[in-house]
Amino acid sequence: MQTEMGLIAKKIGMTQLFQDDGTRVSVTVLEAKGNVITAHRTDARDGYTALQVGFHDQKASRLTKAQLAPKRTVRELRVPADTLETHPVGSEVDLDVVFAAGAVVDVTGTSKGKGFQGVIKRHGMRGEKQTHGQHEVYRHGGSIGCRLTPGRVVKGKRMPGQMGNERVTVQNLKIVKVMKDEGLILVSGAIPGGKNGLVTVRHSVKFAARARGNKK
Numbered sequence: 001m002q003t004e005m006g007l008i009a010k011k012i013g014m015t016q017l018f019q020d021d022g023t024r025v026s027v028t029v030l031e032a033k034g035n036v037i038t039a040h041r042t043d044a045r046d047g048y049t050a051l052q053v054g055f056h057d058q059k060a061s062r063l064t065k066a067q068l069a070p071k072r073t074v075r076e077l078r079v080p081a082d083t084l085e086t087h088p089v090g091s092e093v094d095l096d097v098v099f100a101a102g103a104v105v106d107v108t109g110t111s112k113g114k115g116f117q118g119v120i121k122r123h124g125m126r127g128e129k130q131t132h133g134q135h136e137v138y139r140h141g142g143s144i145g146c147r148l149t150p151g152r153v154v155k156g157k158r159m160p161g162q163m164g165n166e167r168v169t170v171q172n173l174k175i176v177k178v179m180k181d182e183g184l185i186l187v188s189g190a191i192p193g194g195k196n197g198l199v200t201v202r203h204s205v206k207f208a209a210r211a212r213g214n215k216k
């Protein structure tokens with residue numbers, strides 16, 4: 001039985017998987033073995049209910065005595081109150097308890113950093129004309145405002161700047177296969193970030209809301 005929570009995973013890379021009908025599916029391989037419940041957040045004490053999940057072992061020499069679980073990454077996942085009872089503190093989360101093949105999930109991670117980029121690469125602008133009379137401004141953004149009204153650059157104007165390296169959530173991805181013994185989850189399609197990057201995998205918010213609406 002699946003529970004309404006998520007897992008922290010490490011992106012291994014991408015590969016392909018052949019289904020029973022011969023269909024080839026591009027999948028992202030996520031390593032999610034080793035998720036441990038490190039703490040509970042209760043409504044009476046904290047004002048909300050959540051599970052604090054730890055992932056990746058940390059060296060004991062880098063921990064203080066106040067830290068209970070030697071985990072490098074710790075995140076909180078909002079869950080219903082009844083889910084706290086099924087996941088006691090110190091227990092390891094089984095992959096097949098949280099996810100199953102065919103489940104629809106949202107994956108959150110940090111996208112690849114592209115550095116400082118111009119408006120053509122960052123925003124997809126077409127650039128200036130490359131004809132007679134045009135000089136050295138083929139990839140410039142052009143005018144950015146008027147000095148009379150409003151007399152300033154409007155907030156949100158698309159301009160050159162930092163591209164990538166930001167928190168991104170890709171919604172409604174389908175889990176193709178869960179490999180419990182290997183601790184792997186195969187997700188159809190691409191997810192944010194590069195290899196060895198950490199992501200958070202949760203059940204789809206939109207599909208969960210749709211399911212609650214159908215029950216009514």
